[in-house]
Amino acid sequence: MDSYHASESGSRQEASEKLLSDSSSQNDSHNHIELKRARRSRWYSRWIIALPGFFAFLTIYSLALVSLVKDSACLAQSNSAGQLIYTPVRDAIVKEKKTIDVSVLHGNPLKGPPSPELDEAWSRLLMNANVRVSAEDLEKAGVESIPLNDGSGKYYAILDVYHQLHCLKYIRHYMYKDIYDDIQPWTPTHVDHCIDSIRQNLMCNADTAMMGFRWVNDSLEPKPNFRGQHECVNWESIEEWASERSFNPDDQANLRHPSAA
Structure with a gap:
């Protein structure tokens, strides 16, 4: 129990x-x-x-x-x-493929020894160099300039290509300084400026079209072929834009120093 x-x-x-x-x-x-x-x-x-x-x-x-x-x-x-960079002419520019011939014996209206016809052709080439632009164009381009006196509210400008052409014309005059009367004591300095300006512009806008070579007769040295295709700005499109805005800077109604006001 x-x-x-x-x-x-x-x-x-x-x-x-x-x-x-x-x-x-x-x-x-x-x-x-x-x-x-x-x-x-x-x-x-x-x-x-x-x-x-x-x-x-x-x-x-x-x-x-x-x-x-x-x-x-x-x-x-x-x-x-x-x-x-900004430039007001950009929208007006037309590109084209163009055959350029700079052969030694190939002539054109802007090439050769001095003559009234050739001088006139160079003058026509530069006749639209001076143009009116707006304050907005200058501001966009980051460029300063002087106002015109014609009441348009526009400013004085020049496309750089016209400056390069002016320089070429000046060098040409220097080549024939016995004929042209615009040669001054400071001309060599001006010519040196122009040569360097053209040099820098050529390097800036380098044309990369290729140039070939050929044999000529019995020469042991190949010769460059100076005729070829290039990508170019249609010059007429530049001229049309510039001509619509061009003015004569020698006319004091357009341009006058402030001290002469």
């Missing part, structure tokens, strides 16, 4: 211990779940707080990237089109 009671008591104790153990395990599991929930809640809170800053950074980064890509595309487009 005592043995039975002892056995029953032991069984009850084991059951009680098992119940306590199960309860402890459940509490540990519950605490673990609560801890995970607390950690997740803190993570969500931090993420929600950081989210506006992240979106602000993403927006700024995206705008900067779009701006960079746009600027790069514009620069590449400008470079490919050769539009690194």
